[in-house]
Amino acid sequence: MEFLPFTRPSIDEETIAGVAEVLRSGWITSGPCAKQLEQELSQYFGGRAVRAMSSGTGALEIALGVAGVQPGDEVITTPLSWVATANVILRAGARPVFVDVDAATRNIDLERIEAAITPRTRALLPVDMAGLPVDRDRLYDIARRRGLRVIEDAAQSMGASWRGRRIGSFGDLVAISFHANKNVTTGEGGCLVLADAAETDLCTRLRLQGVVRSPDGGQEVEVAGGKHNLTDIAARIGLGQLKHLEAFTTRRRMLARRYFERFDTDSGCVLPLEDYANCNWHMFQVLLPLARMRIDRGGFIQAMHRRGIGVGVHYPAMHLFGLYRKLGYNPGDFPHAERIGSATVTLPLFPGMAAADIDRVCTAVAETIQGK
Ligand SMILES: *Cc1c(COP(=O)(O)O)cnc(C)c1O
Numbered sequence: 001m002e003f004l005p006f007t008r009p010s011i012d013e014e015t016i017a018g019v020a021e022v023l024r025s026g027w028i029t030s031g032p033c034a035k036q037l038e039q040e041l042s043q044y045f046g047g048r049a050v051r052a053m054s055s056g057t058g059a060l061e062i063a064l065g066v067a068g069v070q071p072g073d074e075v076i077t078t079p080l081s082w083v084a085t086a087n088v089i090l091r092a093g094a095r096p097v098f099v100d101v102d103a104a105t106r107n108i109d110l111e112r113i114e115a116a117i118t119p120r121t122r123a124l125l126p127v128d129m130a131g132l133p134v135d136r137d138r139l140y141d142i143a144r145r146r147g148l149r150v151i152e153d154a155a156q157s158m159g160a161s162w163r164g165r166r167i168g169s170f171g172d173l174v175a176i177s178f179h180a181n182k183n184v185t186t187g188e189g190g191c192l193v194l195a196d197a198a199e200t201d202l203c204t205r206l207r208l209q210g211v212v213r214s215p216d217g218g219q220e221v222e223v224a225g226g227k228h229n230l231t232d233i234a235a236r237i238g239l240g241q242l243k244h245l246e247a248f249t250t251r252r253r254m255l256a257r258r259y260f261e262r263f264d265t266d267s268g269c270v271l272p273l274e275d276y277a278n279c280n281w282h283m284f285q286v287l288l289p290l291a292r293m294r295i296d297r298g299g300f301i302q303a304m305h306r307r308g309i310g311v312g313v314h315y316p317a318m319h320l321f322g323l324y325r326k327l328g329y330n331p332g333d334f335p336h337a338e339r340i341g342s343a344t345v346t347l348p349l350f351p352g353m354a355a356a357d358i359d360r361v362c363t364a365v366a367e368t369i370q371g372k
Contacts (some may be wrong), residue, residue, distance in 0.1 A: 016239025056177025058228035131282030
């Protein structure tokens with residue numbers, strides 16, 4: 001049987017031909033395709049300003065710059081994310097202040113945020129884990145009352161929504177990733193959605209060396225921008241992907257539903273929150289019942305691999321990494337994040353999967369846990 005990876009992008013032939021056209025056009029870096037992608041994204045996000053980026057990490061770095069996060073500031077975030085989330089805070093010279101996650105959503109626990117706010121807190125940086133949105137009503141209520149900026153790490157949220165509103169179509173600064181594994185991809189890439197015209201202008205400058213061009217051919221530089229622009233080669237992939245976004249999300253939701261229907265509920269695994277209204281099902285993550293298994297997580301992943309099924313780990317709790325231990329974080333600080341981070345596995349879920357693949361994964365998981 002063919003190996004089933006935990007994810008695989010769906011790129012159609014029209015997109016492949018479109019990329020070839022860009023390559024033959026004589027202009028392969030940021031140009032007409034990147035512009036068009038920004039326009040189509042802006043339409044998708046209800047007319048808000050969008051700037052395409054070479055990565056989701058770049059979008060987050062620029063968002064922190066736009067929000068004015070400075071050395072000495074504190075930024076409140078979750079300990080359970082891809083490490084880019086906390087690294088960008090450190091790279092801005094600020095301190096990541098972790099707040100434990102909620103056991104059910106696996107997202108930052110909004111109940112605990114206010115206790116972590118200090119006079120140095122500048123921004124909240126929540127993550128929509130696996131594309132399950134953080135409660136935007138409560139999030140923005142806290143931000144408004146406490147005078148804080150919000151940088152949404154919506155890297156995984158393309159296609160997700162909150163109470164009928166698309167993630168990215170409202171809120172403060174929203175950073176999205178188009179990494180190869182995300183629901184919409186450009187290979188590598190991302191975008192930042194903004195709410196303010198002056199900040200959009202600053203974002204444009206921070207994206208590419210700070211250069212502002214005048215009609216007479218002159219140039220001016222007032223901020224030291226970086227290099228985060230998206231190539232037309234990548235943008236052309238994104239244009240081909242956007243057309244399928246709705247179908248991708250529908251398909252992912254259907255496959256997730258099948259997991260819930262077919263999963264062996266006696267296995268002891270903890271399944272994700274069953275949310276079909278808001279979640280885009282970026283990943284399907286279960287917590288292994290390690291205490292009653294004869295193998296550890298590594299053994300489980302290897303055994304699944306031998307059965308021809310790819311399994312991922314997203315993610316170990318970040319505060320346990322050496323870099324973050326040096327900031328004074330210790331094991332035991334965030335029990336939910338640690339428990340989830342050490343037991344989580346990502347099972348295959350992507351639009352190109354067949355329903356029968358889900359059944360195959362469910363059988364393999366149940367048998368592997370039983371030690372068969
Ligand atoms: C993917 C991801 C990022 C980074 O996006 P890149 O495009 O890989 O730079 C940041 N945060 C989270 C939660 C992600 O999943």
